[in-house]
Amino acid sequence: MTGRTTVAPTARTTVAPAGRTTLVQRERTTVARSGRTAARPGRTTAAPAGRTAVVQRERTTAPAAGTTVVPAGSTAFAESGGVAVVQAGSATPAQARPAAAAESGGAAVVQVGPAGSAEGGGAAVVQVGPAAAAEEGGTTAAEAGGTTAAEVGPAAAVESGGAAVGQAGSATAAEVGVGSEAGTLQDSDAGARIARLARLAGARAQRADVRRRLDADVVAEMGRAGFNRHFVPIEHGGTAGSFTSLTAAAARVGERCTSAAWVATLFAAHGRIAAYLPEPARHELWHASPDVRIAAGVAPPVVRARAVPGGWALAGEWPSVSGADFADWVLLAALAEEPGGAVSRLFLVPADDCTVLDTWHPLGMRGTGSNTVRLDGVRVPAHRTVAREALLRPRAADAARCHSVPYPLVAALMFAAPLVGAARGALADWIGSAPTCDRTEDVLARSSGELRAAELLVRAAAERADSGGVEPLAVAENVRDVVAAVELCGAAADRLFKTGGTRVQAADDPVQRRRRDIEAGASHAMLRFGPSARSYARAVWGA
Template sequence: MPTTIHAALTRTVRTHDIAALGARYAAESEQARTLHPAVADAVVRAGFARHFVPAEFGGATGTFAELLDAVAVVGEGCTSAAWCAALQAAHGRLAAHLPRQGRADLWESGPDTPIAAAVVPPAGELTATPGGYLLTGRWDFASGVDHARWILLAAPEPADGGHRQRILAVPRADFSIHDTWRNSGLRGTGSHSVTVDATFVPEHRTVTREALAAGREEKDAARCHRIPYTLVASLIFAAPALGAARGALRAWTALAAGRTTAGGGRFFDDAVAQQTLALSSAEVDAAYLLLRRAAERADQAPLDDLPVALNMRDAVVAVEMLVGAVERLIRSGGARAQVDGEPLQRFWRDVHALAGHGALRLQPAAAAYGRWAAAEAGVR
């Protein structure tokens, strides 16, 4: 599917200048530890919530390349806004795996329905009951939950031969939010904890994790719903880091423009400053090429030969490069770069927090790639 079909998302993001809006309210979002209402509303209006919603409910059934570009634009102003935007789209894609009646429950009033999720690790207790399940428990790190109308929660389910995991869609009226998000980075994401107390969830609002991992099998399902979760999870979590690194480059350049060397010369004429800018900007560009290639695989690779290990490797290595680029910028930025309220130190905190996510760990990605490479080489 050509990635230009759904270019409307990036155009809308730029038209509404969500990057500037996120930057304008970044300090307030950090202080409140959740997105400013104006930013949260702009993310929905831009089309992130509907990006992967099935067309039958008015959604865009969009591409991953388009999502990458749009999230990166938002991230240039506020990483927290970009993180929530990326996950809002991703959670709509996960919800598209529910049975049709469950999908209708979520999107009966339209596709612009923000959905939060806490699916890794599974938690809580699930009890089968006629027509569905009773769900009780507590889940942590539900990003963007303050502005969500629904949440997807994962719980272990007893099954023959062991346990499996079931994903359940719960409406806002049936869960409680607890103000628990205190973090050094991504402070504005509002990644609070939620609890559910013996809430009934009908069978049609649930799906097994195995079904998510496999992707939808219906031949009429959109391309974005037929690919497995593992192919794109790392990519989606990496996308905000690209925007943050671009924002860090812009913030460093603004600081550098006002600096002079110890000898009174222009800071931009200093050899170390020039090397810092050249290396960091090239690493950011190279990381984008890796992420764009992973997105295009998700959009275009044959469904019977999806390179999950390659996508995991490229997304994780891209984030390693982006963290290194921002780290170099903050170190050369001097004391001014570390002042509270300075965008560069915010981007620096954000990329480090983001890189700690489980989906972006190097060891599992390297192990998966090693196994894939060995198989390709015929090593037994």
């Protein structure tokens, strides 16, 4: 791949508590297009001595040397619970009991390192579940560098009736039931696909928070759930879907992982923006699939585009581009000098022409990987750009509703939905921890009431976007309601955190993480109350 690099930590050893194994995890130093690892179908990547090799995809291929295939139903499990391991340098199971985590009759593939590998020379790692759990298109459930995503830790239930998975941040895609077929957020199977994404994202939420980026298989599941294509025009194979279905899906995923819901929602939202590009650009973007991933830096621009024969040249940096590591394309805003003066335009750039700088080190929303994108004199043809002001008007006279509403009516709405989900998750976690503060009933009633009000406000705003008026007052009311909802979510999460006791001070406590996520998300320019209040006042008084 050319152009795009992400600097990641070098190999490191994770020391587990007594009774658990130790895992050596190697991280990739480059991000392949579409978030794919270097693994290819039916192959095993090479790894240094003492390290693991990436597991194979769904091909029926002989395992690499040093790999033992243990049939489902006879897999050995470590005392730590739910993770199959073998003694270093041997194929003898560490403990014989049926494989509870291997689903659908799939085999557990155990990578075996040299003697002593479980204590410092490289860990024995496992992938549990059906072979088809690997992502489509050559991506495996393993994180780059040949290490599988499976780690050690006690099994825990995922949602009511969900599959058992490892400790937060350690579940394999197979354990949570990764799907294989892409669909939409509005078809009959949407609920099951959204639930799968939520389970997988929730199992990896703590890991994403620590690593400051989502796992590749979580991002792939967003496409299968239908997020990427949600606002893609029907003529390009998309859904041209509703705001109600998107916000409901985003909130559901946000209950488990705010960062995953944020990125998934933005992949959908950016498809809506890209629909305003000229037809040649849309064809170039979606001719192969409506599920391509589009990241964006479309805030009011400071970078200037330079006119060149046939198009424009871009050089500069765009901060806070969520999901940039996994994007296929990036939409970037820049000021273009035209005969009438500088015009704010959006430019569609292949992700391979971008460099992603590791600059995202926030307190909350850490898993969004909202790093800085840099371009060094990249040329963008004229057909891959559109004026930002075009987003204020219908895309075409006969455009779908989602392409007819003005951008300000819906921009804040899509940022708010993941935060509503985060507040739901915080309340559920707080209730489950059996708090014992002296005003437990008051905290429960106030926080749940605020959350219910926030949900109603966001739902009403989505319904207005789908079928209501688009006059200035309606736009101002939508923004007002959405921003008020986010403030209610923040108040509820703050109260839950402050009454959670010493437990919530732990770095991996989910109430604390969700509170950080809501505070970070609420700081987005689209969700600030002051500007929305001024817009609403002007709409009411005509000032």
